[in-house]
Amino acid sequence: MSFNSPTPATGYVATFLDAVQQYVAASPGRAILLAVVYTPLLTIVLNILRQLIIPRDPSLPPEVFHWIPIVGSAISYGNDPLNFFFTCREKYGDVFTFTLLGRQVTVALGAKGNNFVLGGKSDAFSAEDAYTHLTTPVFGKDVVYDVPNEVFMEQKKFVKVGLSTENFRAYVNMFEQEVDDYMRTDQAFIIWQMNDINEWGRFDVTDVMAQITILTASRTLQGKEVRSGLDKSFSGLYNDLDGGFTPLNFMFPNLPLESYRRRDEAHKKMSEYYTDIIRKRRETGHLDEPDMISALMDQKYRDGRPLRDHEIAHIMIALLMAGQHTSSASGSWTLLHLAHNLEAQEALYQEQVDYFGNPDGSFRPMTYEAFRKLPVLDSVIRETLRMHPPIHSVMRYVRTDVPVPATLAAPSKDGTYVVPKGYYVLSSAAVSQVDPRIWVNPTKWEPTRWSDPEGVAAQAFKTYADESGEKVDYGFGAVSKGTESPYQPFGAGRHRCIGEQFAYLQLGTVIATIIRKVELRLEDGITKLPEHNYHTMITMPKKPRNVCYRRRRFD
Structure with missing residues (x-):
């Protein structure tokens, strides 16, 4: 299916918005109730549609599908990170990105993934930017x-x-x-x-x-x-x-x-x-x-x-x-x-x-x-x-755009994947x-x-x-x-x-x-x-x- 052409999902959204408009027109006070009750639901729906419909930048690693915005895959990752990683690897390969409470985290698995993250230069992958907010108040x-x-x-x-x-x-x-x-x-x-x-x-x-x-x-x-x-x-x-x-x-x-x-x-x-x-x-x-x-x-x-x-x-x-x-x-x-x-x-x-x-x-x-x-x-x-x-996961903050080596992840059809500045990278020994x-x-x-x-x-x-x-x-x-x-x-x-x-x-x-x-x-x-x-x-x-x-x- 091409995400650039109309899909059944877009028809569902149009029908849903038309029903909401008629409901509010019948009683203006219902708008407040709708805002309270349906805003979280609408946010989830829009998040799902964003992942399914909007074309994704082909230079970015594959993104793990998630239902709830901001929260992302935090629950699955937090409860059992190894099962989460192995499951994602089956779907997306050794390199993929997941959302962790508002953070975008690109995972690189295997020995080559370990080398990519832990062998990276400090001016590109920063440990201090990733951890100082945790360690400084304690140490x-x-x-x-x-x-x-x-x-x-x-x-x-x-x-x-x-x-x-x-x-x-x-x-x-x-x-x-x-x-x-x-x-x-x-x-x-x-x-x-x-x-x-x-x-x-x-x-x-x-x-x-x-x-x-x-x-x-x-x-x-x-x-x-x-x-x-x-x-x-x-x-x-x-x-x-x-x-x-x-x-x-x-x-x-x-x-x-x-x-x-x-x-x-x-x-x-x-x-x-x-x-x-x-x-x-x-x-x-x-x-x-x-x-x-x-x-x-x-x-x-x-x-x-x-x-x-x-x-x-x-x-x-x-x-x-x-x-x-x-x-x-x-x-x-x-x-x-x-x-x-x-x-x-x-x-x-x-x-x-x-x-x-x-x-x-x-x-x-x-x-x-x-x-x-x-x-x-x-x-x-x-x-x-x-x-x-x-320690099951090691993270680094990405200070500058970093290409993913072709030996770690097969290039996308448009070229090498790139981990953008502002993301985090994660390896897991x-x-x-x-x-x-x-x-x-x-x-x-x-x-x-x-x-x-x-x-x-x-x-x-x-x-x-x-x-x-x-x-x-x-x-x-x-x-x-x-x-x-x-x-x-x-x-x-x-x-x-x-x-x-x-x-x-x-x-x-x-x-x-x-x-x-x-x-x-x-x-x-x-x-x-x-x-x-x-x-x-x-x-x-x-x-x-x-x-x-x-x-x-x-x-």
Whole structure:
């Protein structure tokens, strides 16, 4: 059907308008009633007709059909983004545009789509324009997306200094000790504390991992002052600040809500908390702690200006907030899979016995060097991150018209598609990491897939890590680009997570320490893992998400 010629739809509209005119003529007061009742309906009808009748600019990517203007596909996308993406790909291909609460978002799927979005130049695809309204009220001014990209790259370089191998060596035992202390004191592990190898206890994996994550992070990266100050008042500030880091805040940054007021007040108090620590360290000369505060206090920008105290404080808040949810989510999914897959759990436990076990059944402390040589633990983490990347969508604001490469989307009959200035672009590693066109049994948690050196998983990781030796320096030191890989658990390109190695070490040490101490099972009658909760910024498991545990015989 040609949309340039009359269609039955235009006849329906003429009939509808004629009926409305006769209805209003019979009683002028009916116009107000019509306006109230039928304006929303008319708006929907006009939106549908616009999509069906009005010729579309052939240079634009295909548009996902939607019923309600402005709202667009927000409900379908928000409830289940992966299903939405796969369904749209079947209809429109790897590149398409959908409406998200008034925003026009062009999606680019697959490894080539990842490369198009995350490998794009910052003057064309802007992360700061996409996210600053969400991150600045939480992290603070003058850091991350509240500064030009080149300044943010310098700040990432400063953070990288604190993520040194020397510090990592010290962190391993700190992680172990924090997990051990937590299990010996928290009510979640009361059965384990009773030293009964026959009784089973139960805990909510996300609640437990959230607590362990903040304890281990504060003991190491955040510094001893933060760890010693983890009381109810700090927890309250964190919770209020965290309440401002939601999809609602991303879509509507300036609502006059109580949660927004609490967020702003919490940020002010937490910023003062960190600047007070910095001030006291300067006064006492305690500047050589193996933590991030100490590392940042020594850094200077290229122009010679040192980091100001409030910048250090705000970077510390950003590290706390960004790392907390991602690590606790990954840890939750890992424990759930191990509780479900007893064979993998036993292999992981046996690896700990082989590398660190003593004849009496006890374990020697882990070391950083030994941690890097644990293939089962490595496979378990990689596979969990493949199936459950913490962030399912990455967006950039389009600053200038950008053509879509023909290798990504077949050109339209009139030439290459163009993503216009003012749109957003979106890539989703969550799609490419479970794409049946790439992976065998993509929705099955199968750590052994990473053991095949010629398999898809190993090749994807090689591309992600750029093991060929090719590195790119975006301003914070040479790193692997990784934008062309279908596997991107920590992002890629210039905004690849700078804390990747720390998160991996933290997660691996925590999981290994727990597995040394307890056996895990899903609750009786539960045969499937929880579904993904996509209504949060980080993809968490939905409730119920309980795991049963029993003390190991030789712990």
